[in-house]
Amino acid sequence: MSRLDSFIRRLVAQREILDMICRDMPLPDGVVIELGLGNGRTYDHLRERLPGRRIIAFDRALGAHKASTPEPENLVIGEIDATAKAFFGIGAALVHADIGSGYDDLDLVNLAWLPEVTVELLGPGGIAASGVRLKHPSLEPLPLPAGIAEDRYFIYRKRQ
Numbered sequence: 001m002s003r004l005d006s007f008i009r010r011l012v013a014q015r016e017i018l019d020m021i022c023r024d025m026p027l028p029d030g031v032v033i034e035l036g037l038g039n040g041r042t043y044d045h046l047r048e049r050l051p052g053r054r055i056i057a058f059d060r061a062l063g064a065h066k067a068s069t070p071e072p073e074n075l076v077i078g079e080i081d082a083t084a085k086a087f088f089g090i091g092a093a094l095v096h097a098d099i100g101s102g103y104d105d106l107d108l109v110n111l112a113w114l115p116e117v118t119v120e121l122l123g124p125g126g127i128a129a130s131g132v133r134l135k136h137p138s139l140e141p142l143p144l145p146a147g148i149a150e151d152r153y154f155i156y157r158k159r160q
């Protein structure tokens, strides 16, 4: 599969999953956490789909489109494994983790801390959507929307 095909499939999966979560899954009260603001496309999508929810976005550097740049109080710049610690216990309703680089060796490094950070940010019953598999006893895997290939994206609910 070409990288273009793979990229398109990832974005389609991302949109299907975020739409399913926002439309069909009862989210508990709480903030939304966007790990990997990037250009701000999925941040913007979540903002549109979940009006009124506070969304806090994290990235190591600001590279978002001006129209998708969060207010300063909702933007956290730095390495997520360090910056997220100040938000542990915030009781997030949704954590969306999109910090993949496309380089397997770099992405493996994130796997060392991302599951635990996600669990510490989520409140009970909160949902995580991630571009990489999150292995953690507190995260119960949920089924993907019909038509989305296994291993392309992952959804979990934090056990109560």
Ligand SMILES: C[S@@+](CC[C@H](N)C(=O)[O-])C[C@H]1O[C@@H](n2cnc3c(N)ncnc32)[C@H](O)[C@@H]1O
Pocket: 035, 036, 037, 038, 039, 040, 041, 042, 043, 058, 059, 060, 061, 063, 078, 079, 080, 081, 098, 099, 100, 101, 110
């Ligand atoms: C695939 S992009 C995110 C795309 C974004 N969701 C969008 O829709 O525009 C991944 C982002 O994660 C950020 N990132 C990756 N690892 C990180 C880390 N350990 N700490 C902070 N930011 C990280 C990168 O800087 C990059 O901007």
